[in-house]
Amino acid sequence: MAPEPLHLDALGPTGPYRTQARETVHDVTGRPVAELSVVPRLYVRRALAALRRAEAPPPDERIPALAEAGRLFATATIDGMPVERYEHTVARVSGLPVPLVREATRTVATALAGAYGFACQARPRGSRDPSLGTGTAAWIRRGDVLSVLVAGNHPGVHSQWAEALALGYRVAVRPSRREPLSAHRLVGALHEAGFGTDTVVLLPTDHSAADELVTGGDLAMVYGGDAVVDKYRSGTTVLAHGPGRAKILVTADTDATRHLDTIVDSVAAHAGAACVNATAVFVEGDPAPVAEAVAERLAGLPSLPPEHEGAVLPVQPLDDARNLEKYVHAEAAGATAWLGGDTLVGDLGDGSAALRPAVFQVDRADAPQTRLEMPFPCVWFAPWSRSDGLAPLRDTLVLTALTSDRDLVARLLAEPTIRNLHVGDHPTHVLVPGLPHDGYLGEFLMRSKTFTTSPPR
Template sequence: MTATRTAGGVYLDALGPRGAYRTRVPSAVTDVAGAEVARLSLVPPVYVTRAMAALRRAEPIPAAALDGLLAAAGDAFASGTIGGLGVREYEHLVSRTSGTPVTVVRASTRETARFVRQARSSAERGRPQGAVTGLRDPAVGEGRAVWARRGDVFAVNASGNHPGVHRLWLEALALGYRVAVRPSRREPFTPYRLVGALRQAGVRDDQLVLLPTDHQAADTVVRGADRAVVYGGDDVVARYAHDSRVLPQGPGRTKILITSDTDWRDHLDVIVGSIGDEGGTACVNATAVLVEGDPAPLAEAIAARLSALPSLPPQDERAVLPVCPLERANAIASHLGRVAAGARAWLGGDGIAADLGDGSAVLRPAVHQVGRADAVQLRTELPFPCVWVAPWSRADGVAPLRDTLVLSALTRDGALLDALLAEPTITNLYIGDHPTYWMAPGVPHDSYLSDFLMRSKAVIGAL
């Protein structure tokens, strides 16, 4: 597997069940300024169908080889040359195409390598205590639950907003699924590197494939799998809401709640970091802060911190904000202007697109204050540090905090915390001085992925 050099940059092949596959008419991968930096082979639906069939025929990775394989793959991803690309060139390409600051990409490289090495133990964390891993466990003879896959083939239709999205599917591979990854055409370098590192470490070509496609063929990838994860907006969530085989990963609408028994001034670093860390592009970045009392002083303080962030190209070592093509930045700014109508702009009211003069623009932070805890703006999530600050009262209750991937609760009210934990639509609850972007191997992101991939079967009898 080698990424061939071309006049336009790098040529990324599809990685099929029989090795690399190059199409005659590739798709251009451009950077944030519109310059072509790579060409990507897009495979047609018939190729996808054959690849998915090959995955279904293949055996899982042998359990005995898994730990050594994952360790080698993690090391290769972190520092090796994969497909002809060294780690620094890879990180530069990711930064230039996704617009993610290069320091964020580097941190993600280290974290992704850690997730690769711990994929097996992380997946095991989701196994019920009463279940064993296979028929050869002695306890099965007297009757025991056995943890078994719900299928054989897993697919992921990935997004390109952050390289960390590719950590999730590693657990499926560790659990014995054969995996098909449909990369984002915006940023295909991370899945290309990750699949390449795993293959280099010993995963067979027919156990893990990379299938770049257009949107039409993407449906073929999803339909050909027993289980699939699909990233997208509210439209994607609605589209797959009634398909039990698909786990949609939609907007996070992550929030922070601060009650009157807590002084927000003591936690301002965590609040601002939750909004702006990772460039504000992740689903775990806070997009709403609800405060018991007057929200204006907090909104003003957040705006003062975020306004000091520099506008720089993503490959600059000092960059901390996301960058995108100027045309897209202007469209996002126009959309924000419409959504924010009626809100008080503490930052970003006069525009959020900072033209870099090369066809790209920095997406600068925006801070708006709204008048109610149930203001419609709180459901708006945009791909940069954009936060809505709202008042909250005990009378508002839990309702404004629903539909939240991560809720950081700065409160000492035990009864309120019990209510927040009991609310089914609050996926994760962080109590106290913990940023919303905190994650670790073995700790669920949106429940355990194994809840979706595995089930417990009653088995009795010895082999």
């Protein structure tokens, strides 16, 4: 007999709220796992008004409360769900391997414990606490309420928005309807740690009410594809996170065979589903030997259910996997298939399928396929020459440059659309805590203003 589906209530200013309108959350086989309450537009407006009226806890309370929330998130039973059941369920719903979900649990806990320190990395040198004296630059919030529309591709995405709570924002979170369990658990942990229900809320909504969230907050963070980024590109109150399109560059002065571990890890870590996974590798010279060697390594990855301890590949419903395969093969027309040209679908026999790795080679650096980001290990190899310049390398969250050319490194570092640069054996997905991911969030949330006082006469 199948277990009763979980009830994932909205977590509003007055506590949990179970709506009549609900959305069923399925696992990768199509089995119902949870019922997600979906709140209407009017509820969103009222919740944002309550956040605006609320007072954030003082720093000496909210900083330890964030650390406690991280501890609870990683260890405690929250809303009746032990952490082990949470991780197993997230693996079954998202299709991410359970070892990766466990790693994300630890990542979120660490991020919450260090949220205030990480946020303050963005603080300008010229600003300091105005209580220390007159004639200074004060670092202040740009608003009071932050709306966050999170993605469901990886639980680790929740490690960033907690910095807003550390800085005194009240936060409204719209969870991904694909994987809402992580957001629900984190907001529940924050409430148990002492943050008021009118300080941080969970508002599952449909797309029309999501727009209300974006416009109703003082600032907003949203995740999505190119259409989302284009929609908000010209605004100053919305921070849009789009595809990462992480890349690797191998120049002719580098023996690529000595760096295969870095290339393979960049492509396949995090099940290839993160925005920091490499989706294109540019080789100065002939990319074929490198592509062949990478394909040989990736071919050995096993197809396993997401809850299996040895799982390393993402899993989707079988029909979804087959549709994705058709799309990738259509996009790869004319490319050389080193891996995945026959099939990308590892049928698990239960209505789900592992997404098998793919390695393709295109014939020029500006081939459109190099901008194609997939939710599994899929990488496009392309030739690159000095005459191609930086154009093919632009618009990337992370670039790993395997080169000893210092002049080239200086040019890559100065390129604004390359948001993070690694030089040498540093995989694209490894980002150091405390260093910016896509800029510091504090750069968006805060601003500086002059503060001077004169003694009374």
